[in-house]
Amino acid sequence: MDAPAPSGPTGQSGLPADLEAFLDSGEPPIFVGFGSMSGSDPVGTTEAVLAATQRARVRAVLATGWGGLVADRARDDVFVLGEVPYAELFPRVAAVVHHGGAGTTGAAVAAGRPQVICPFVADQPFWGRRMHVLGVAPAPIDQRRLSPAELASAIRRVLDEQTFASKAEGLGALVRDEDGVMNAVELLEKVDGSTG
Template sequence: MKVLIMTFGTRGDVQPFVALARELRGRGHEPVLAAPRRFAGLAAEHGVALAPVDDGPLRSMDAARGDGGAMSGGLRARLALARSMPAAFARIFDDATAIATTGPGAGAGVVVHNGQIMAAPHLAELLGVPAVLALTLPMYVPTREFPWPGLSLPVGLPGVLNRASFRGMKAPEVMFGRVVDRWREQALGLARRRGRHDPLRTPQGRPAPVLNAVSRHVVRPPADWPPSVTTTGYWFLPAATDLPAELAAFLAAGEPPVLVGFGSMAGPDPAGTAAVVLAAVAGLGVRAILATGWGGLRPDRLPEGVIAVEQVPHDLLLPHVAAVVHHGGAGTTGAAAAAGRPQVICPFVADQPFWGRRMHDLGVAPPPVPQRRLSAERLAAALRLALSDTAVGAAATELGHRIREEDGVGAAVTQLERLVPDGASR
């Protein structure tokens, strides 16, 4: 079975699909991974060849991180970023078309996509093969049981309002509909049809297959989801072999530290945020590792008992830390949960408040501390609870055990084999 995998976004949007490609290859299939050019190194580390698409709007997001405005919720910057998106996606559509029709993805029997390369279901329609929507966040399929995770919406809404809130996923159609329609007609020769912008529907109007790459112990599959939705478990890459020497030495030198990092998010004052974090850990008398990422933390100086690293090998490091303070991205949340570590979530925007509430509801984290309200006192109080409350520690340990028992990426490949039975392992 030849599988064309198409994903777009930051590392957390790409890494699970590298794991899927690796598992497909190990089961005798032929995966082709189409993703932003900047992740070629990540794919190569795991023996996966990347069919690159243009970085497109990621470059605009890089610039936005420079001043922190768009990424931390500044309205004017976010609107400017949104206006630039349609044009930025035009090159991505061209690259995706070439990959699927004349490039390494030609002849694929199924297209797996995360919804962010909006070309994917249309290319599957052109090829006459199934399109499978694969998600690290359950934000497409409506349910009465929780509100749309794409925004911080009130909890406790009536079921009918929860379900209606998922209309927020109509935003891409509003923003990109004209661009997609023009590309469909001019590049693919596809006629307009009803439901063409809905990845939850096949061209024939039937429910499209959906794979949720999240643990059922973290998001219990709602009773009103259709049979076309499968919750597989997380798609993790195998653990790296060794910790970097600096990290290994730091861990061996004292008590387990707390890990603090805000991933690809950068607020308007990364130096100020780092000062808040350092004050909080100093007040608690705990050691810390600061993951500086793409600029979310910029410490002026590091006191004794604190080190800074740019990249964090979650699979190796997280089991050795006392707690994890992070922004609530889907990937970091899943990694911390799987490691069985207590969490403190400081969300910025989008789905991050959803994960913060979810971890608190599961008992593995105190109530989230939004970035706009972050202070040394609030962070220290939340971190103290995460470190000292035995119930939080026990819940985190139990959740990690349950998640690690799952084989999410294996279950996903099994579902794809059932969907394309002629493409079972050779």
């Protein structure tokens, strides 16, 4: 599920002006956010993520969201935010690192971005496996055993191996071209038997 838009001054796209400035100041960053999926040690998870971004030599937008990650200040190469509309941000990042929730997965797919999925519970392992099978993500990394080295390696793979980006863009184009509302209406009419 997309997070609500943040309050405060925004740029032309609807993103906060300071985030716009960060996005425009260098290579496209990766996005890292785990929504509300905070394990027993969100501080440790955040430290692992920050160490991984440093190892992978990438700029990052770190979404603290609903508590999955915690950070009170950013490095020059990391922008920390609370909530952001994924549909606005994801097309402007190089890859999306997330927990595998259905909403975040769908937003990353629609944006045509490769993913690194670190599932925690519920349907998240399914989405991690599904994105891997579709070729838009490496094998999922269990968030409870997240290590900086493994996460950095997965990030570098989705950025360096062009297959991930090309498959992600192809999948995104399919999703963006689909008329989901009309398809749903047609299916409901078939079930109801009232096509007319």
